[in-house]
Amino acid sequence: MSEPTGMAEPTGMAEPTGMAEPTGMAEPTGMAERSGGGSAVVRLEQVTKHFGDFVAVEEADFDIGEGEFFSMLGPSGCGKTTTLRMIAGFEQPTTGRILLQGQDVSRTAPHKRDVNTVFQNYALFPHMNVFDNVAYGLRNKKVKEAEVATRVNEMLEVVRLPEFAERKPNQLSGGQQQRIALARALVNMPKALLLDEPLGALDLKLRQVMQLELKRIQRDVGITFIFVTHDQEEALTMSDRIAVMTQGRVDQIGTPTEIYGNPATTFVAGFIGxxxxxxxxxxxxxxxxxxxxxxxxxxxxxxxxxxxxxxxxxxxxxxxxxxxxxxxxxxxxxxxxxxxxxxxxxxxxxxxxxxxxxxxxxxxxxxxxxxxxxxxxxxxxxxxxxxxxxxxxxxxxxxxxxxxxxxxxxxxxxxxxxxxxx
Known part of the structure; x- marks a missing residue:
């Protein structure tokens, strides 16, 4: 068996900063953006994706840096999920290249890419307890059991659920299941964690709590998070940088302050707040x-x-x-x-x-x-x-x-x- 790619909605976040006005202003960063700090973990070079005559993504060209929380934000049909799926390997670009730590992975199978994906569905094994669910990927890679125990326990501490190791998924709340799915995705320490609208099924209060918690976990583990959402508050609350997309194109990439205070287009101005x-x-x-x-x-x-x-x-x-x-x-x-x-x-x-x-x-x-x-x-x-x-x-x-x-x-x-x- 291979490690499942769909994990679950992460639970942690926090009360969003909302549409509150950012303090500084800077020139919008535009469409082709290279990460400012650290080396690029993911690079898209003029990536275009066609489905027949339909252009789902057009000339996406940007870097995502090491340890960065990067969000792709836009309305339904803007191309954000297709872009994420190309990074994961579930779709292949029609033209252009996708690089993972400098290596071209445009045609590489998903299981051969050092990334994990978290979807809205939890995808936890119902017959396994929490410990075994989190340990699944490590055991699949033949990691020694002593190291498995150490790494699983460490990750349960990170998601603040160490006391739930012996419970089955049906004994957990939805938020707890999300955190376990997140722990399972992170325990292998991938180069990047991809999250496809993981909070979409949560009610407002839980979604707000989860936003800060997810950002805390990302900071604790130091792994690059690539997050897809249509929710402006989620993106503003958690992201180091945001790519705003519409009709298959990236309109602007920048920090939350830049995106909110200095929109590059009238679409960005109207979409963000x-x-x-x-x-x-x-x-x-x-x-x-x-x-x-x-x-x-x-x-x-x-x-x-x-x-x-x-x-x-x-x-x-x-x-x-x-x-x-x-x-x-x-x-x-x-x-x-x-x-x-x-x-x-x-x-x-x-x-x-x-x-x-x-x-x-x-x-x-x-x-x-x-x-x-x-x-x-x-x-x-x-x-x-x-x-x-x-x-x-x-x-x-x-x-x-x-x-x-x-x-x-x-x-x-x-x-x-x-x-x-x-």
Missing amino acids: TANLLPVSVVSQTGDQVTVDSRLGTQFRVPAGGRSHSTGADATIMIRPERLVPAGAPLHGGEAAGSIECTVSSLVFQGPVVRCQVQTRTGADLVAHLGPEDDPASLSVGSPITMTWAYEGAYLVPEAITADQAGVTSMDEDETEAVSVG
């Missing part, structure tokens, strides 16, 4: 500061994001809801850099914030998340309001949108296009 998008044209650029025309009768300054922008070029500014505030309210990040005249459309209490939807004179809907310091109680539906933001609160996306695409966007997990709210 909620974004207010407004079409602008470039008036001038001085250093890293760009003056833009809002097409609403005002001009304001925005960071250039490390890019050069041509005078007259069409672009888009993105303002996150937590950065948009009524004039006179405390600004997040310095003095006001721009303002827009609006009318209050709705006010919805959501616990820690009030969701304030406003409409510009051109009919675009924008959303602000107002805290107590923003005095939302003073606002009323139908009243005029001036919305403003700090210089660091807007980001210039080098992609044009039309006037009817302006406004607040968010991404449903099963959709592939940003949709207007309101």
Whole structure:
């Protein structure tokens, strides 16, 4: 028998950081990205996968570093799972190469690759106890029993279930079964662990707990984790870097801070959290500061994001809801850099914030998340309001949108296009 590749949903994680605004800003890293720290464990070189005439993955080109928690994030059908399956060896690329520690494994069978895979199904042997399930791969490799005992016990300590060694899988909770499956996948110390939406079947509370736990385990063992998910909060919470995919292509690779704060495309802006998008044209650029025309009768300054922008070029500014505030309210990040005249459309209490939807004179809907310091109680539906933001609160996306695409966007997990709210 060969060691099963499907392990299970890992259990550990933690309360997600959610869509909270990252602190720093950096230039988006784009599509072809090489890992910054350490040597590459996995490298994809212009990898394309066709299923007949359908292009599932197109020219994926990036490195995944040693000890990195790397997530592939995107809506259904974006190509993330196909990419993971090619790394695992369950699919072969149509063109391009996949390298594992510098060796071309594009046509290598799955069991000959030094990677293990964890799926949503647990795949634990019901007739074996926990110890024997975790030990299965080691025994299959003819490891001496003394070493088997040592390594299994060490791994049960890592997943914090040493007292469950004699139990059968049907005596464990779903979360415990996940951790045992994770231990079985890790006990062989693969070069990389591949995880295909392992938390998808969990309820919200358990999923939140598991996120930090999974990240803790990854740090403890120091193995590269390659994680596939459609859940933005999962990716932001756990990842060192994220590849955002859509329609078979990688739109952007970067840290959670870069992806959230500095989206490379309007798709990324709308998929990661909620974004207010407004079409602008470039008036001038001085250093890293760009003056833009809002097409609403005002001009304001925005960071250039490390890019050069041509005078007259069409672009888009993105303002996150937590950065948009009524004039006179405390600004997040310095003095006001721009303002827009609006009318209050709705006010919805959501616990820690009030969701304030406003409409510009051109009919675009924008959303602000107002805290107590923003005095939302003073606002009323139908009243005029001036919305403003700090210089660091807007980001210039080098992609044009039309006037009817302006406004607040968010991404449903099963959709592939940003949709207007309101």
